[in-house]
Amino acid sequence: MTQDDWLADPQYREAVADLLGALAYGELTAFTRxxxxxxxxxxxxxxxxxxxxxVAEFRHYEMIVARLEAMGVAPETAMAPFIPAVDAFHERTRPSTWLEGLVKAYVGDGIATDFYREVAAYVDPSTRELVNSAMQDVGQADFVVKVVREAIRTDPRVAGRLALWGRRLVGEALSQAQQVAVERDALASLLVGGVGGPHRPSADLAELGRMFARLTDEHTRRMGRLGLAA
Structure with missing residues (x-):
């Protein structure tokens, strides 16, 4: 099946527009932050x-916007449903220091990246490739790890504060991912099936549980790279 064959299903097309809209707004806010x-x-x-x-995050945003426009979907329309949830997440997790901002960019955005990659397992190959490209590490992981570890070496007291911050971020980020996954019917249908034809893969409740467990495991790994307790 070609991407056009998949997108011929109006429900699937709406679901992909939702996925790309959520991604686009996430990338735009990552750029501004x-x-x-x-x-x-x-x-x-x-x-x-x-x-x-x-700048790299803005380029990812432009990639996603270009795909939405190619689908005939206005990017601002696709992004609009996700603005309240994303803005609320960032309001609740406003960093108080520059280091907290860096940890948020690595840990908080990392959870979002893992979530959208999980969702991309259930879309057409062309959309999956776009999502994975837009979620590609642009060098922030190594940069943040280096800066945070150096800060901890300089002042070990920093580790405790940043570890607490990381725990707060994971709770908020997982809550946001669950909210995005269930509040938009079209997007939820990507995970549980019902669009894209009978041969499109989908997840059952047990797999959804395993998916969120994988997100938590990846968070623990990231915190370990930073030298912080999860």
Whole structure:
């Protein structure tokens, strides 16, 4: 089946538009947050490095917008349903320090990345490739790990505060992922089936439980890379 064959199903088309709309707004907010973090960076080299990460996120946003437009979907329409939930998440997890902002970019965005990659397992190959490209690490992982570990070496007290911050982020991020997954019927149908034809893969309740367990496991791994207790 070609992508056009998949998209011929109106429900599937709506579901893909939802997925890409959620991704696009997530990438747009990632760009604006990293741009703000860049301004708060303590040194010029760090400022330039974070600005580079922001630019990469905006390029991902442009990729997704281009696909929505190619589908004949207005990007602002696709993004609109997800603005309240994403904005509320960022309001609840507003960092109080530059380091907290970096940890959020790595840990919080990492959970979102893992979630959308899980969802992408149930879409057509072309859309899956786009999602995986847009979710590609642009260098933020190694950068954040290096900066945070150096901060901990300089002041070990930082570790406790950032570990608590990471635990708060995982709870909020998983809650947001669940909210996105269940509140939009079209997007939920990607996971549980019912669109895209009888041969399209779908997940049962047990698999959904395993999916969220995998998200938690990946969070623990990321925290370990930072040198923080999960």
């Amino acid at each position: 990293l741009a703000g973090d860049s301004e708060l960076s303590p040194t010029q080299p760090l400022k330039a490095a974070v600005a580079g990460l922001a």
